Amino acid sequence: MSVVPSAAVGGGPLLLWIRAFAPGQPVPCPAPTDLEEAGHPVATLDLPLRWGDDATPGGLHGQIVDAVEDVRKRWDGPVVVGGHSFAATLALYALAHIPGLASAIACSGCYNRSLTPTGFHYEKRTYWDAPDIYDAFSALRFADRIDRPVLLVHGAEDRNPATPPEQTIGLYRAVVAAGGRARLVLLPHEGHEFRYRETHEALAREHRDWLGRF
Incomplete structure (x- = not known):
């Protein structure tokens, strides 16, 4: 795990952008550079989890929380x-x-x-072999614990079988139904990765407006 800060520690709000890829693997969507240009600090957290064939929710929980907490505690200001x-x-x-x-x-x-x-990402077992892992990494299952604002973005034409836009729409509805606060942004003509200049310009405005709240 490594943190690569793009600004000196202090100030805020900081956008902490997680990347779940092992070193050397291509990263399809890096941290939004438009925020740095607008004066918002950005840090990247590389988080290739130690996810063995016998991984448990408890063991993975510690890796995620400890890594993010380490950055949060060293930043003098809000962390998104x-x-x-x-x-x-x-x-x-x-x-x-x-x-x-x-x-x-x-x-x-x-x-x-x-x-x-x-299976998904690192997990090679089936749902029936490791239902606790599947539940732990289904945000829909803990939507009632998402009690701070979330910006949910998805390409309206995402054809990745695992990530159709209905996934984000469903989570948005769940967060709101549980009393949380969320903003849903569907990007027209975009797939799993965002390609068009107009999209990036619109998303830059969304990012700046969102971080401006904090």
């Missing part, structure tokens, strides 16, 4: 955690389990792992 795809789930998991975080930005995630029952 974010991520794309599987890292979006990690960001929401951190928000639900770390009281000191201010908010989350989650892009193009899968939030109900019972819909991917034959």
Whole structure:
């Protein structure tokens, strides 16, 4: 695990962008650089989890919470955690389990792992072999604990079988139904990764407006 801060510690709000890929693997959606240009500090947290064949929710919980908490405690100001795809789930998991975080930005995630029952990301066991892991990493299951604002972003034409836009729409409805606060942004003509200049410009405004709240 490593933290690569792009600004000196202090001030805020800080966007802590989680990347759930092992070193050397391509990262489809890096941390939003537009925020640095607008004066918002950004840090990247590389979080390739130690996820063995016998991984348990408790062991994975400690890795996620400890890594995010280490950054939060060293930042003098609000921390907003974010991520794309599987890292979006990690960001929401951190928000639900770390009281000191201010908010989350989650892009193009899968939030109900019972819909991917034959494995996901690092997990090779089936849902029936490890239901506790699938539940632990389904944000829909802990939507009632997402009690700080979340910005949920998804490409409206995401054709990745695990991450159709309905995943984000369902989570948005669950968070609101549980009394939480959320903003849903569906990006027209975009898939799992965001390609168009107009999209990035619109998303830059969303990011700046969102962090401006804190």
